[in-house]
Amino acid sequence: MKGLMATIIIGIGNPVLTDDSVGIKVVRALAERLPAQKDTVIRELSAGGLRLMEALEGFERAIIIDAIVTEGGEAGSVYRLTPSGLMQTRNTCSTHDANFVDALELGRSLGLLLPREIGIWAIEAGDVRTFSEELTGPVRAAVPRVVEAVVRRLNESGRQAA
Amino acid sequence: MKRISINPITRLEGHGTIEILLDEQGNVANTYFQVPELRGFEQFCVARRAEDMPEITSRICGVCPEAHHMAAVKALDKLFAVEPPSAAKKLRELFYMAFFVTDHTTHFYALGGPDFILGPDAPPAERNILGVVRKVGLEIGKQVMECRARNHHVIEMLGGRAIHPTAGVPGGWSKSLSEEAGAEVQAIAEKNIEFALFTLQLFDKLVLGNSAYLDLVTSEVYLHRTYSMGTVDENNRLNFYDGKIRVVDPDGHEFLKYDASEYASHIAERVEPWTYLKFPYLKKLGWKGFTDGSESGVYAATPLARLNVCDGLTTSRAQEHFERFYQTFGSRKVNGRFQPVHYRLATHWARLIELLYAAERMKELAMDPEITSPEVRNIPQRVAGEGIGCVEAPRGTLTHHYVTDENAILKRVNLVVGTTNNYAAMSMSIKRVAEKLIHGHAVIEEGLLNRVEMAFRLYDPCLSCATHSLPGSMPLIVNIRNLRGEVLKSLRRD
Numbered sequence: 001m002k003g004l005m006a007t008i009i010i011g012i013g014n015p016v017l018t019d020d021s022v023g024i025k026v027v028r029a030l031a032e033r034l035p036a037q038k039d040t041v042i043r044e045l046s047a048g049g050l051r052l053m054e055a056l057e058g059f060e061r062a063i064i065i066d067a068i069v070t071e072g073g074e075a076g077s078v079y080r081l082t083p084s085g086l087m088q089t090r091n092t093c094s095t096h097d098a099n100f101v102d103a104l105e106l107g108r109s110l111g112l113l114l115p116r117e118i119g120i121w122a123i124e125a126g127d128v129r130t131f132s133e134e135l136t137g138p139v140r141a142a143v144p145r146v147v148e149a150v151v152r153r154l155n156e157s158g159r160q161a162a
Numbered sequence: 163m164k165r166i167s168i169n170p171i172t173r174l175e176g177h178g179t180i181e182i183l184l185d186e187q188g189n190v191a192n193t194y195f196q197v198p199e200l201r202g203f204e205q206f207c208v209a210r211r212a213e214d215m216p217e218i219t220s221r222i223c224g225v226c227p228e229a230h231h232m233a234a235v236k237a238l239d240k241l242f243a244v245e246p247p248s249a250a251k252k253l254r255e256l257f258y259m260a261f262f263v264t265d266h267t268t269h270f271y272a273l274g275g276p277d278f279i280l281g282p283d284a285p286p287a288e289r290n291i292l293g294v295v296r297k298v299g300l301e302i303g304k305q306v307m308e309c310r311a312r313n314h315h316v317i318e319m320l321g322g323r324a325i326h327p328t329a330g331v332p333g334g335w336s337k338s339l340s341e342e343a344g345a346e347v348q349a350i351a352e353k354n355i356e357f358a359l360f361t362l363q364l365f366d367k368l369v370l371g372n373s374a375y376l377d378l379v380t381s382e383v384y385l386h387r388t389y390s391m392g393t394v395d396e397n398n399r400l401n402f403y404d405g406k407i408r409v410v411d412p413d414g415h416e417f418l419k420y421d422a423s424e425y426a427s428h429i430a431e432r433v434e435p436w437t438y439l440k441f442p443y444l445k446k447l448g449w450k451g452f453t454d455g456s457e458s459g460v461y462a463a464t465p466l467a468r469l470n471v472c473d474g475l476t477t478s479r480a481q482e483h484f485e486r487f488y489q490t491f492g493s494r495k496v497n498g499r500f501q502p503v504h505y506r507l508a509t510h511w512a513r514l515i516e517l518l519y520a521a522e523r524m525k526e527l528a529m530d531p532e533i534t535s536p537e538v539r540n541i542p543q544r545v546a547g548e549g550i551g552c553v554e555a556p557r558g559t560l561t562h563h564y565v566t567d568e569n570a571i572l573k574r575v576n577l578v579v580g581t582t583n584n585y586a587a588m589s590m591s592i593k594r595v596a597e598k599l600i601h602g603h604a605v606i607e608e609g610l611l612n613r614v615e616m617a618f619r620l621y622d623p624c625l626s627c628a629t630h631s632l633p634g635s636m637p638l639i640v641n642i643r644n645l646r647g648e649v650l651k652s653l654r655r656d
Contacts, residue, residue, distance in 0.1 A: 016206065016221050046325055047225055050268065050291075050310065096225045096622060097272040102292050109295065110303050131206035 008059040008115070009150065012045045012052065012066045012091040018132045019075070019125035019139045020090060023065040026121070029147045040154070049094025053103035053114070061157075062115040063150055066091050067139075068122035075126030076138030078146055080119065089122045119153070121146050180614070181436075182596045188603030193593040195585075197439035207575040212241055212549075212566045213332060219562065219577070220326045225624055227326050228261040228317065229555035229580070232403070233562040235330030240423070241549025241564055242332040242542030249535035250334035252527050253320060255403040256347065257329070258553070259524035260316035262402060263354050264309065265556040266465075266517040270361060271306045273619050274510040278369050282378065282612055298364075309357050312350045319343055334539030341534050348528035354521035355479070362483060362514050369511070370490065380491075383594050384506040384617065386454045386587055387412040389444060389461035392468030393554045394419075398499075400472040400519065402554040408471045409444065411456050414501040418444070422552030425561050429578065430459075432586075441586045442578060452590050460590070463558030463583035464621060465512040470502035475515075477522035483515045506591060509620045513556075545570045555580040557624055581623045591617035 011027030014020045024044050031042050045055060056062050066089035068079065081089070083101055092100040107114050123146060126136040135143070181194040207218065216234040220227035232254060239246060246254075276289040279297055288296075295303035320339065321327030329336045339347070369375045394408045395401040407425070409418040418428055431440035432449045443449050443459035450458040461467070475481045488500035491508065495501075503512075527533055545568055552561045558580030565574035595613040599606040 014221060016218065017200075044325075046221065046227070050272070050307075051325075054307070054310070054314075094225070096624070097268050098291050102290055106292050106295060106303055107307075109292075110300060110307060112307075129200050131200070131202040 006039045006041065006059050007061045007063065007154070008056060009040065009042045009063045010045055010052070010055060010065070011043070012048060012064060012089075014046060014091075015044075016131055016133055018127040018130045019123075019135055020067050020128045021133065022067045022123045022125065022135060022139050022143065023091070025135060025143055026065045026123075026146050026150070029143060030150060033147055033151060034154070046091070047094050047096075048092040048100055048103075049097040050103050050106075051094065051097075052092060052100055053107045053112075056104075056114050056118070057107065057112050059113075059115050061117045062119070063153070064089075064092065064118065064120045065146060065150070066120065066122055067125040067128065069125055069128060073124040074138075075124050075136060076142040077124040078142055078149070079122045079124070081122055082120065083118050089120060090125070090128065092120070121150065180592055182600070184600065184603070188601070190593065190597045190600050193589065193596050194436050195589045195592055196437040197585075200438075203577075204575050207572050210572050212238060212564055212570040212572050215562070215564060215572070215575075216330050217326065217328070223624060226261075226265065226555055226557070226580075228258065228321070229553060229560050230562070231321075231327045231330050232258055232553045233551045233555075233560045235332065236404075236551030236553065237549040237562040237564050238332035238551070239549070240551065241546055241566060241570065243544055243546040244333035244540050244542040246334040247535070247537045247540055249338070249532045250538040251404070252530055252533050253335045253339060253538060254330065256339075256524060256527040256533065257317065257320040257327070258403050259520045259527065260313045260320070260347075260350075262520035262556060263358075263517060263524065264313040264317070266513050266520065267306060267309050267357070267361070269556070269622050270365075270510065270514060270517070271302070273622060274513070275365075277616055277619065278365075278372075278375055278510075282616060283609075286612070286615075302364075305357060305360070309354065312353065316347055316350055319347070331539065332542050336539070338536045338538045339534050344528055344534050348525060351521060351525035351528050354524060355518065358514070358518035358521045359479065362518060365511060365514055379507040380505050383598050383613065384591060384620070385504055386462070386506060386590055386594075387456075387504045388454045388458070388587055389417060389456075390467035390470035390502055391461050391463040391559055391583065392471040393552070393559065394472050395476070397476075398473040399476045400468055400474075400516075401476075402520070404553075407552065407559060409461060410471050410499075410502060412454070412502065412504065413456070414470070414496055414499055418446070422561060423550045425550065425552070425563075425578070431578075439582060439585055441589075442583055443586065452586055452593065454590065460586045461583065462506075462587045463580060464509050465516050465556075466503065466506065466509040467558070468554060469512045469515065470500075473499050475519050477519055477526065480515055480519035480522055483518060487511060487515060506587075506620055507616070557581050557622055558583040579624070581621070584621050584623070588617065588621055588623060 009027055011023035013023040015024045027042050068089040083104055123142050126139055183191045185191040216231045219230040219234045272291040276294055280289050280293045322329040389409055389411055391409045393401050393405045395405045406419050411417045420428055428445055429442050430445040431442050433440055444461055447459035475484050491503045493501045493503055548565050550563045560580050561578040563576040566572050592614055595617055599610045
C-alpha cells in the first residue's frame with residue numbers, strides 16, 4: 001500500500017490573493033473531508049515549475065488544484081486538465097525557473113520517480129488582483145464541487161473516503 | 163508613427179506590457195514598461211498584528227519567501243526594540259545563505275545560463291534548463307537538482323518549514339541548532355562550495371572562452387552607467403544579511419552610506435501615469451528621467467551593483483573571483499576599490515561570484531562554535547511603534563517598514579522590493595534594445611524578443627513581488643502601433 005500506491009494532492013496558489021487561493025482552499029477542505037490515510041498526502045505550494053515537480057517525486061499519482069484565468073472564462077468554471085494539455089494554470093509555471101511540462105521532462109530524464117498519472121483541476125478565477133483571504137462568490141461555490149469530484153476520483157481508484 | 167507593445171509577463175494575469183512608440187520615421191520615440199496594479203496590500207495588513215508580518219509577507223511571493231521573512235523579522239526587532247542574541251543573528255544568516263545558494267543556482271541554470279550555453283539566438287523552446295541538460299549532459303541537471311534539494315533541506319531544518327519559514331521571531335530565532343545538525347549543514351556547505359566553483363568554471367569555459375559572447379556582454383546595448391546600491395559590513399565588505407546601505411556613483415566614489423532606518427531620507431519614488439509600479443531614485447539627485455550618468459538619480463541594486471559597492475568579499479575563494487572579475491573588464495582600483503563595471507550582462511557572472519560567497523559564508527557560519535548555542539532569543543519587552551528591516555534579496559535591496567499603535571497593531575506598511583529598485587534600469591535596457599533593433603519601421607522580430615528577454619533575465623525581475631503577487635509564465639507579446647495607437651503588427655511567443 002505504500003510507495004507505489006501513494007497519492008499526493010497539491011493545492012497551489014497565493015493564499016492571500018483572493019481567487020488565486022482557490023487551490024489552497026480546496027486542499028484544506030479535502031484535508032477535513034478525507035480521513036488521515038498513510039497513502040494520501042496533502043500539500044500546499046506557492047510556486048510551480050521545478051518546485052512543483054520536486055514535490056511530486058516518489059508518488060504514484062498526483063492531483064493538482066490551481067486557479068486559472070482563461071479568455072472569456074466564467075468565474076467558478078471547473079476544468080480537468082493534464083500536464084500535456086496546452087492550457088497553463090496560474091501557478092503551475094514559474095517565471096523564475098521552468099514551466100511545469102519542462103520541469104516534468106527534466107525530472108523524468110534525470111530518472112526521478114514521478115507520478116504516472118497527474119490530474120489537474122483548474123478553477124476559473126474572478127479576481128486575482130486584490131489582497132484578500134476570501135474567495136469571490138462563484139469561486140467559493142466551486143470549492144465543494146471540486147472537493148466532491150476529487151473524493152469521487154479517489155474512490156473510483158479504490159481509495160477510502162469518509 | 164507606430165507603437166509597439168511587448169507583453170512579457172503573463173497572458174494569464176495580463177501583467178506587464180511594454181509599449182514602444184515609433185516616430186514618423188519609424189524609429190523608437192519612447193518605450194513604456196507598464197506593470198498593472200494589485201490592490202489593497204496595505205489595507206490587507208492594516209489592523210493586523212505586526213508579529214504576523216513575517217508569515218504574511220512571506221506569502222506575497224512564492225519565489226523569495228525567505229527574503230521577505232528575513233526583512234520582516236528584522237523590522238520586528240526594531241519595532242519591539244529588541245536586539246537578538248549573537249547566535250540568533252548567525253542562525254538567521256546561515257539560513258539565508260542556504261536560500262541564496264539555491265536561488266542563484268536556479269537562476270543561472272534555468273534562466274541566465276541557457277542564453278550562453280545554447281546561444282542567445284537558439285530557439286526559445288530550447289533556451290531553458292532542458293536545453294542545458296541536452297547540451298551539456300544529464301550530470302549537470304542532476305547536480306542542480308541535488309543542490310536545490312540539499313539546500314531546501316537546510317531551509318526546512320533551520321526555518322521550520324520547507325516553503326514558508328516560521329522560525330524568525332522578533333528578538334531572535336525560535337529554535338537552536340543541534341551539534342549534529344550543524345555538522346550536517348557544514349557538509350552541505352562544503353558541497354555547495356564545490357558546486358559553485360564548478361559553475362564558475364563552466365561560465366569561464368562557455369562565456370569567457372568565447373569571444374562572441376564576451377562581445378555581447380560588453381556591447382553598448384546592455385551598458386548603463388548608473389549608481390549602484392548594496393549592503394556592506396563595518397569593513398565595507400559585501401553582506402546579504404546586515405550592514406549599512408552603500409551607494410557609489412558611476413565612477414565608484416562613495417555617494418551615500420546610511421542605516422536602513424534612514425532609507426526614506428535618501429530614496430524617493432517617482433510615480434508615472436502609465437504604470438502602477440513606482441520608480442525609486444536617489445533623492446539627493448532627483449528624478450531626471452530614464453537616463454544614466456552621474457547627474458541622474460537612477461540606480462541599480464543587483465548582484466553586479468552589490469559587487470560594485472563593496473571593497474571586497476570576506477571569503478577567500480570568492481574574493482579571488484571578485485578580483486578576476488574586475489581585472490577581466492579592465493577595471494582599475496581607485497582609493498582601494500575597483501571601479502564599477504556597468505555591463506549589465508556581467509550580472510550573470512556577478513551572481514555566480516555571490517553564489518560562491520554564500521556557500522563559503524555558509525560553511526564559516528556552520529563551523530562557528532556559537533552557532534549551536536541555545537541562546538537564540540531575547541524576549542521583547544516593549545513596543546517602539548516603528549520598525550524598518552532591510553536585507554539583500556537575490557534581486558536587490560529589500561526594505562520592510564511598519565508603523566503600529568502601542569499594542570503593535572499595524573497602522574502603516576511600506577515595502578521597497580528588490581525588483582522595484584531596478585525598474586528604471588530595466589526600462590532603459592528595453593529602450594536600448596528597441597532602438598538597436600528598430601530602424602525606419604523595420605523590426606528584427608526574433609532578435610527583438612530574444613534581446614528583450616535577455617534584458618529581463620539578467621535582472622530576474624519578480625514583478626509578482628514588486629506588485630505583491632505571484633508569478634505565472636512569461637510569454638512575450640509585441641504589438642507595433644502607429645501614432646494613433648493602431649496595432650500594425652503583433653509578435654507573440656508563449
